[in-house]
Amino acid sequence: MRQSIVLRVVSCLVIATLPLAARAGSFQLSEQSVSGLGVAFAGGAANAEDASTLFFNPAGLTLLDKGELQLGLHAIMPSDEFHNQGTRYNLPGTPFNGLPVLGGNGGNAGINHIVGNLYASQPLVRNSSYGDVTVGVGVFTPFGLETDYQPDWVGRYAALRTKLTTIDIQPTIAWRYDRFSLGAGLDIQYASARLTQAIDFGLAAQAPLGQFFAALPAVLAAQGVPPAAIPGIIASTRAAYTNAGFVPGGRDGVTEITGDDWALGFTVGGLFEYRKMGEGEDGCLQDGRIGISYRSKIDHTLEGDAAFRRVPLIAAAGAPPLPAFPQPGAFQAVFFDQGVSANLNLPDILHFSIYQRFAHKFAVMGDVTWTHWSRLQQVPIVFDNPGTPPNVLNINYDDSKRYAIGFEWYACKKLTLRTGFAYDETPIQSPEFRTPRIPDNNRYWLSFGAKYSPRDWLDLDVGYAHLFVDEPFSNFTDSQGHQLIGTYDAHVNIVSASVTIKWGGPREKTETYAKDSKEVRTYRK
Numbered sequence: 001m002r003q004s005i006v007l008r009v010v011s012c013l014v015i016a017t018l019p020l021a022a023r024a025g026s027f028q029l030s031e032q033s034v035s036g037l038g039v040a041f042a043g044g045a046a047n048a049e050d051a052s053t054l055f056f057n058p059a060g061l062t063l064l065d066k067g068e069l070q071l072g073l074h075a076i077m078p079s080d081e082f083h084n085q086g087t088r089y090n091l092p093g094t095p096f097n098g099l100p101v102l103g104g105n106g107g108n109a110g111i112n113h114i115v116g117n118l119y120a121s122q123p124l125v126r127n128s129s130y131g132d133v134t135v136g137v138g139v140f141t142p143f144g145l146e147t148d149y150q151p152d153w154v155g156r157y158a159a160l161r162t163k164l165t166t167i168d169i170q171p172t173i174a175w176r177y178d179r180f181s182l183g184a185g186l187d188i189q190y191a192s193a194r195l196t197q198a199i200d201f202g203l204a205a206q207a208p209l210g211q212f213f214a215a216l217p218a219v220l221a222a223q224g225v226p227p228a229a230i231p232g233i234i235a236s237t238r239a240a241y242t243n244a245g246f247v248p249g250g251r252d253g254v255t256e257i258t259g260d261d262w263a264l265g266f267t268v269g270g271l272f273e274y275r276k277m278g279e280g281e282d283g284c285l286q287d288g289r290i291g292i293s294y295r296s297k298i299d300h301t302l303e304g305d306a307a308f309r310r311v312p313l314i315a316a317a318g319a320p321p322l323p324a325f326p327q328p329g330a331f332q333a334v335f336f337d338q339g340v341s342a343n344l345n346l347p348d349i350l351h352f353s354i355y356q357r358f359a360h361k362f363a364v365m366g367d368v369t370w371t372h373w374s375r376l377q378q379v380p381i382v383f384d385n386p387g388t389p390p391n392v393l394n395i396n397y398d399d400s401k402r403y404a405i406g407f408e409w410y411a412c413k414k415l416t417l418r419t420g421f422a423y424d425e426t427p428i429q430s431p432e433f434r435t436p437r438i439p440d441n442n443r444y445w446l447s448f449g450a451k452y453s454p455r456d457w458l459d460l461d462v463g464y465a466h467l468f469v470d471e472p473f474s475n476f477t478d479s480q481g482h483q484l485i486g487t488y489d490a491h492v493n494i495v496s497a498s499v500t501i502k503w504g505g506p507r508e509k510t511e512t513y514a515k516d517s518k519e520v521r522t523y524r525k
Contacts, residue, residue: 027143027144027145027164027438028142028143028347028349028371029076029115029141029142029143029144030402030424031074031076031115031117031494031496032052032055032056032117032140032142033049033050033052033053033055033056033072033117033498034052034072034074034449034461034462034463034496034497034498035047035049035050035052035418035449035451035461035463035498036049036052036056036463037074037447037449037463037464037465037494037496038406038408038418038419038420038447038448038449038450038451038461038462038463039365039404039406039407039408039418039419039420039447039449040404040405040406040420040421040422040445040446040447040465041056041367041404041406041420041422042353042365042366042367042404042405042406042420042422043291043353043354043355043365043366043367043404043406044056044057044351044353044367044369045057045060045269045271045291045292045293045351045352045353045367046060046271046289046290046291046353046354046355046365046367047060047291047353047355047365048060048061048063048064048271048289048291048355050064050068050070050119050459050461050500051064051068051069051070051119051120051121051136051138051500052070052072052117052119052138052498054119054121054136054137054138054170054172054185055117055119055138055140055142055170056269056291056293056351056353057183057269057270057271057291057292057293057351057353058136058172058173058174058183058184058185058267058268058269058293059174059176059181059182059183059269059270059271059291059293060174060181060183060269060271060291061121061134061135061136061172061174061183062132062133062134062174062175062176062181062183062271063176063181063271064121064123064134065123065505066123066457066502066503066504066505067120067121067122067123067502067503067504068119068120068121068500068501068502068503069119069120069500069501070117070118070119070120070498070499070500070501071116071117071118071498071499072116072117072118072119072461072496072497072498073114073115073116073496073497073498074114074115074116074117074494074495074496075112075113075114075494075495075496076112076113076114076115076492076494077110077112077492077493077494077495078110078111078112078490078491078492079108079110079489079490079491079492080108080109080110080147080439080488080489080490081105081107081108081109081488081489081490082105082106082109082149082153082155082436082439082474082486082487082488083105083486083487083488083489084103084105084154084485084486085485085486085487086100086485086486087100087101087103087154087155087482087483087484087485087486088100088101088483088485089101089203089248089481089482089483090477090481090482090483091481094206096203096206096248096481099248101154101157101248101249101482101483101484102154102249103152103153103154103155103156104150104152104153104154105153105154105486106149106150106153106154106155106156106436107149107150107153109147109148109149109436109439110147110490110492111146111147111148113144113146115141115144116139116140116141117138117139117140117141117498118138118139118140119136119137119138119139119140120136120137120138121134121135121136122134122135122136122504123504130177131175131176131177132175132176132177133173133174133175133176134173134174134176135171135172135173135174136171136172136173136174137169137170137171137172138168138169138170138172138185139167139168139169139170140167140168140170141165141166141167141168142166142168142189142295143164143166143191143346144164144165144166145162145163145164145438146161146162146163146164147159147161147162147436147437147438147439148160148161148162149161149436151198154484154486155436155482155484156197156198156252157197157198157199157200157478157480157482158197158435158436158437158476158478158482158484159197159435159436159437160196160197160198160254161194161195161196162194162195162196162437162438163193163194163195164191164192164193165191165192165193166189166190166191166346167189167190168187168188168189168190169187169188169189170185170186170187170188170267171185171186172184172185172186172267173185176271179272179273179274179276180270180271180272180273181270181271181272181273182268182269182270182271183268183269183270183271183293184266184267184268184269185266185267185268186264186266187264187265187266187267187295187296187298188262188264189262189263189264189265189298189300189346190260190261190262191260191261191262191263191300191302191344191346192258192259192260192261192302193257193258193259193260193302193304193344194256194257194258195256195257195258195437196254196255196256196257197254197255198252198253198254198255199252199253199254199255199308199335200248200249200251200252200480200482201246201251201252201253201311201312201331202245202246202247202248202249202250202251202252203248203249203480203481204331204480205241205246205251205314205331206246206247206248208314208325208327208330209241209246209314209325212325212326213234213237213238216230216233216234216237216323217230217234219323220233220234220323223322223323233320236318236319236320237316237319237320239318240316240317240318240319241316241319243316243318244315244316244317245312246314246316251310251312252310253308253309253310253311253312253331253335254308254309254310255306255307255308255309255335256306256307256309257304257305257306257307257340258304258305258307259302259303259304259305259340259341259342260302260303260304261300261301261302261303261344263298263299263300264298265295265296265297265298266295266296267293267294267295267296268293268294269291269292269293269294269351270291270292270293271289271290271291272289272290272291273287273288273289274288274289274290275287275288275289275356284358284359285356285357285358286357286358286360287355287356287357287363288354288355288356288357289354289355290352290353290354290355291351291352291353291354291355292350292351292352292353293350293351294348294349294350294351295348295349295351296348297345297346297347297348297372297375298346299343299344299345299346300343300344300345300346301341301342301343301344302341302342302343302344303339303340303341304339304340304341305337305338305339305340306337306338306339306340306383307337308335308336308337311331311332311335311336312331313328313329313331313332314327314328314329314330314331315328333387334385334387336385338383338384338385339383339384340381340382340383340384341381341382342379342380342381342382343379343380344379345375345376346376347371347372347373347375347376348371348372348375349369349370349371349372350369350370350372351367351368351369351370352367352368352369353365353366353367354366354367360410361409361410361411362407362408362409362410363407363408363410364405364406364407365405365406365407365408366403366404366405366406367403367404368401368402368403369401369402369404370399370400370401371399371400371401371402371427372399373397373398373399373400373427374397374398374399374427376395376397376427377395377396377397378395379395395433396429396433397427397428397429397433398427398428398429399427400424400425400426400427401425402422402423402424402425403422403423404420404421404422404423404445405420405421405422406418406419406420406421406447407419407420413453414452414453414454415450415451415452415453416450416451417449417450418447418448418449418450418451418463419447419448419449420445420446420447421444421445421446421447422444422445422447423442423443423444423445424442424443424444424445424467425442426440426441426442426443428440428441430475431473431474431475431476432475432476432477433476434472434473434474434475434476435474435476435484436474436476436484439472439474439488439490440469440472440490441469441470441471441472441490442469442470443467443468443469443470443492444467444468444469445465445466445467446465446466446468447463447464447465447466447494448463448464448465449461449462449463449464449496450462450463456502457501457502457503458499458500458501458502459499459500459502460497460498460499460500461496461497461498461499461500462496462497463494463495463496463497464493464494464495464496465492465493465494466491466492466493466494467491467492467493467494468491469488469490469491469492471487471488471489471490472487472488472490473486473487473488474486474487474488
């Protein structure tokens with residue numbers, strides 16, 4: 001009986017570890033550039049509009065004429081409202097199977113956030129014989145999300161609060177010769193996580209209490225209790241534990257896991273200018289370039305603490321004093337504050353873009369971004385307590401792609417207007433894998449933006465995007481058997497602004513000659 005109780009308690013630890021797996025879904029942040037937001041981040045690896053190209057393609061730094069310092073802020077305003085459609089206990093073979101899980105819809109789980117980017121670049125060498133060299137550094141947040149539900153909602157056993165933050169520092173160098181540019185950067189990443197959820201101790205107690213009740217007739221008979229009195233004692237004992245909340249959903253505890261880690265990655269990129277200003281200037285097409293970049297995977301081992309609150313004794317006031325439940329502290333033997341570690345494997349990203357200016361005043365750009373989410377299949381979690389066995393969580397995400405197209409209109413020297421559209425796939429395979437940590441689905445971006453340059457040394461950018469999200473449907477069952485069934489009303493609004501300060505003069509001009517003429521032409525970005 002003791003062994004069975006302990007095994008049942010330990011099995012409930014799946015609930016305490018589940019949040020980390022659920023966080024490893026579609027939480028990639030594209031909001032790394034205000035100028036990029038205006039075109040739905042189309043052409044990010046080829047546009048090289050400003051110093052934010054450091055994130056999308058480090059090779060683009062060589063196309064910047066001057067030194068730049070840019071600060072960007074993005075207000076991300078998500079809405080995730082759940083609508084319950086029959087959340088229940090999925091426990092075949094038990095009397096609880098099919099019973100509804102009680103609770104509300106959780107309110108709006110989306111949390112508004114301000115995300116910032118900081119970029120700086122400086123041309124070091126501009127030489128037509130040996131090439132151009134530029135250095136830069138960026139600070140940004142490539143992954144992150146926060147959701148927060150009301151404590152009594154129906155999905156509380158899968159998620160209450162989820163917060164993941166990453167901060168990257170990327171020193172970068174880029175080199176350009178003629179039409180080709182190459183860039184590389186070291187990605188220094190800090191990641192931290194905070195994850196909370198409820199534990200259904202009332203449900204977890206059913207197996208050990210069931211064994212206790214089944215053993216009572218023999219125990220009471222051995223103690224000399226008259227056979228006629230045994231059913232009444234058992235009934236009063238059952239009633240006492242029921243009144244004490246030891247029924248499914250009757251005794252909720254809370255677990256919170258926190259952890260952080262530093263890790264290293266890298267990014268590389270290349271850029272080819274297949275057309276340059278100065279070549280056929282009287283024609284329809286002007287600058288044209290193709291860019292490709294690769295941002296490496298980063299593997300984290302998050303280390304921190306697991307805390308448990310409201311862990312009950314398996315005891316009931318009013319129950320007969322003898323025989324009592326033999327291990328009232330069985331939950332405390334496993335659910336106690338301790339250290340925890342978990343491996344979190346963030347994906348690598350491949351980015352391909354094209355930029356083409358035409359009719360002097362317009363540009364079209366597009367790209368495809370591939371994210372290697374399928375490397376995130378499992379999350380092993382290990383507790384410091386040797387008696388708490390490690391758990392392997394199955395994630396089973398698919399790779400995803402993002403497609404975008406954007407347009408720019410250079411209305412005048414001081415004003416640029418932008419618009420863009422993107423389709424962003426979710427890596428979540430099916431409703432069975434859609435946890436409330438990330439109620440994500442395929443998204444459609446519609447964005448607008450503008451740049452105003454009141455001075456040669458100052459650019460002001462603004463952008464807005466609305467993300468339409470296909471209605472996410474969840475049919476997720478956690479390891480305790482709570483089956484969350486329902487849909488989300490989800491969308492996102494993003495408002496961004498940045499300021500870019502420039503200094504220094506243009507790079508050395510490279511001389512080219514027109515055919516059949518000795519006239520010297522020059523080109524710039």
